[in-house]
Amino acid sequence: MHRLFAELEPSLTVTEQNLADRVRYLLRSNIFDVAELERLRREAVPSLDENATAEDAAAQIVEQPANVDAAVNTPVMVDSNDDGTVAQELELEHMRSTLEEAIAETRSTSLENRPRLPRIALSKRNLAVVRTLNPMLVTYLEASRDLWETNSILFGAALAVCRIIGAKLSTAGRATGQSSAIPAWRIRIEERIAKARALIDILICFRSGNNGPRIVRTVRMAFAGTNVSLSQPDIMQKLTDRIDHLKRRITxxxxxxxxxxxxxxxxxxxxxxxxxxxxxxKSLERPKVRGTGSAPNQADTVAFWRDLWSEPVNHSEGPWTEVVAGQCASITPMDPVIITPDDVAEAVRRAPNWQIPGLDGLHHYWSFGHHSFGS
Structure with missing residues (x-):
């Protein structure tokens, strides 16, 4: 490989180890798929076309989007005399219906109740399914009216891919999965703290003179296994000691x-x-602040800002404003910033495929990854 690279690029000085490391990085990072690597190989070394093996030809056949038999393992009954066209049409129709159901389901489901999307293996079969669904999304994306609908379409398409390839999906929403992040030991300790606080309240009630049967029964259970009796003359001191002991345990x-x-x-x-x-x-400078209340509705938000901005107000400005205006007169205005889709694509091109940047639970792969719906 190093000798061939030296013949193709004689102006570059690369060691054998460095070249092997770069090739290993390209293969592991999945920057190029199998078809792209094959195309680059044929462009670099055209003479190797004649020595292409049967496995390379089979890989190209599997990579074609039209060959859905290689992408979906769904049994289809076809005539033995048929050339496979009927099977492909049935598979395409099955995938199209799965896509429609997934998008409709996502549109009517809130973010918290959406299922968790698993990471899928970047195999030839899975990539073929993604490539087959890509043309079907054109109609949905062109008719999208806002960012929420676009996100619902992409999430529904990702959900359809997972269902077609048979990936395991969690039935519970993402909000339920987040609560399981609390360690079991902390849950046990917090339960013991809650029980101790409840027992302290009951002991204080009994010490205050509340002798109800339920309270008396709980107090006796609290002193079970000890030589303390409720008829002892120093029972009030025993209650105080027990309350202090529980408070120390809570602390x-x-x-x-x-x-x-x-x-x-x-x-x-x-x-x-x-x-x-x-x-x-960034996390140290700007700690996360989570809201506890519900978000205001659109009518309240519009009314709030209309009261602030719709009424003209005359402000009395001091002489310092003229000084600041004179100092700023020599500053050249900044050119307007226009963000294009190419700028966004370049900014997120090297982001990890299976990172979830937002609350929607949609992996980066489905929006901007290689051969994804957004590419």
Missing amino acids: ASGKWIRRYTERSTRFNQNLLFHSDPKRLY
Whole structure:
């Protein structure tokens, strides 16, 4: 390989190890698929066309979008005298109906209730399915009226691909999966804290003179296994000691949770510092703020901003404004910034395929990855 590269590019000085590393990187990063690599190979070395093996020819046949038999493992009954056209049409119709159902389902489902999209293997069969669905999306995308509908179309198409190739989908929504991120040990400790607080409330009620049968039964259970009896003359002191003991346990458990949370945060920050320092510094400078209330509706939002901007207001400006205006007069205005689709594509071209940049749960692969719906 190194000798062939030296013949093709005599002006470049590359070692054998460096060339092997670059080839390994290209193959692992999936920058080019099998068909693209084959095309580049044939353009670089045309003489090798005659030595193409039967496996290369079979790979090209599998990569063609029209050959859906290689893309979908769905049994189809066809006539033995048929040339395969009927099978392809049936497979295309099955894929089209699956796509329509997935898009309609996504449009009527909120973000929280959408299923989790799994990572799919970048095999020839899966890529063929994506390429086959790409032309079917043209009509949907051209008729899209806003970004929400475009996102629903892309998510529905990704859902259709997962169903066609038989990928495993979670039935529960993404909101349910997020709650399982809390460690089991923390859940157990928080449950013990809640029980201790409830017991403290009952002991305080009994100490205040509430002798209801349910409260008395709970107090007896709290002193079970000890020599404490409710008829003892120093029962009030025993109750106070028991309450203080429970409060100390709650404080110790809270410190335990806080200590392990801080340790986990430090561990994750150290990992992020080695992998993506820029992202770590941003998270330290601007901590995440999560809203607790529901979002306002459109009518309230419009009414709020209309009251602020629709009424003209005369402001009394001081002399300092003239000084600032004079200092800014010599500044050249900045050229208008026009963001084109090519700029967006270039900015996200090297992003990881299976990263989820937003709350919609749509992997980057389905929007801007190679051979994806957005490419």
